[in-house]
Amino acid sequence: MTEGWPSPMNDGHIGVLGHQMFYRICGPMDARETVLCIHGGPGATHDYLQPFADLSRHGYRVVFMDQLGCGLSERTTDTSLFTVEHNVEEVEGLRRSLNLGPVHIVGSSYGGALVLAYALRYQEHLKSLVTVGGLASIPLAVREMWKLVDGMATEDRDTIYKYDRLHEYEHPEYLRAVEHFYRQFVCRLPEWPPLVTYSFAEISKPVYNYMNGPNEFTITGTIRDWDISGRLGAIRVPALVTGGRYDEVTPACARQIAEAVPGAVRIEFPDSSHTPFWEERTAYLDAVRSFLDSIA
Template sequence: MNETEGSVPVGKYSIYYRLFSEPGKRVPEKGTVVCLHGGPGATHDYLLPMSDLVSCGYDVLLYDQLGCGRSSLPRNVALFTIENNVEELEVLRRKLRLGRIHLMGSSYGGLLALAYALRYQRNLRSIITEGGLASVPLASREMQRLKMQLPDAVIRTMEKYEEAGDYSNAEYLKAVEVFYRRHVCRLSVWPPELVYSMEHISSSVYNTMNGPNEFTIIGNIRYWDISDRLGEICVPTLVTGGKYDEVTPVVARQIHRGVEDSKLLIFNESSHLPMWEERERFFEKVSDFLNSL
């Protein structure tokens, strides 16, 4: 497998990318799968398993969104919006001459994939969401429901520090980790790529767009809801999620109901990251979907 890295200018900033491809093939046999990381504010690294699709005849492109990872880190937080993320993706697609792409989005990246489709679906061959969402209010309500199922002592600790606005207290972070271990990744040992992405999340992007943690969404995406426009999306779509996902199957089913040409797949041993938690089965199902197109 070949790997190429580089950066693409987007306005006065640059977007870092990594392209994985088959040796000796200048044009991918089946097109390029562009992968959108979550957070918002994470890095592309936890999506590295997606490069497995190269063996099926696809190029795979991973990149860091503006303000994240190895891309430019502007001080102006007003730049961190869904709309700007959509446009930077389109610039990246054009400048790298990718043609019509398969678009995969994880978590916030799933939201971004759907938002891109509403504006540029003529440039898409397919969409895959993993723990994605079309309605932040619905996803937020579902996360609060999961939070209230935690042990009483954990809930009390969370509420104590949330009422004080102290989201960085060590006791609070320990309580939050209980939620993450149940509903973000259930593996006993987290993969180093995931740990890296979590440790290098951009606090500027995350706090501006999301908020202090996964289930306290008070940033500029908090009212985002395109559920009433999902019927406009006409490209083949695979909606995936985990049984224990923080972005619950209720949210996944909303996307599936809204996008007419969609398939729904819930991984029963996974939470938010079936690409890691059930890696072999995840890639079997994703490759089956792509190869059916």
């Protein structure tokens, strides 16, 4: 989707690791500073990150990408490529192929996990990193999300537990309760922005189901045991850790990152859940821009 994106905007595909990867560049091509935005899911699309394109109005070149098997990037049935490690190499391959030089990297949700993993592998190519609703430990995030389920309305909570025990993740009653979870802990706006709805609708089921599982809090896929929390002390680039008070990836997950990454700054947005860049757009982007400006 191109509605609402600032100009100039340049879309394209480029070969990365033998596959065609989609990218979108907003802002001046000769900008001195580049912000590379990484979507979540795993399996989502770049579209819901559109508010970050606002940074292009302040002199930043803002680059978006769709990970392999997602959005407008090449699809594949090779599930051996659906790993955090391969996603890290996709990010690095795109950065190199587009000759971006050192970048500020922003990751949302699973993208936040991905940028932390990227920093541990390639931090010499980073000027800074920002996580929003990011995580360093899937087991911690899952435990925290089930605490949120426990605090839901009795009917929703009991429905989720009932069908989870039965492994019936497509039952209409279960899906309705999951929708209520998302409305409380993913995006609390009365009407979801079209680009958020679009990214949810277009999520790559092969990627999401294989890596994650049936939904946000039932993670049965290959990332279920992923945990790099014990390695975060090796990150030496400036870091901004952000999230919402009502985030499904709870403030405990944000604190884990902020307390482990040396010198990290943490900001919690009081009226937001998992998408503060939509829910408190102006305040959120002002905070990110202030952080970037302090480094650029």
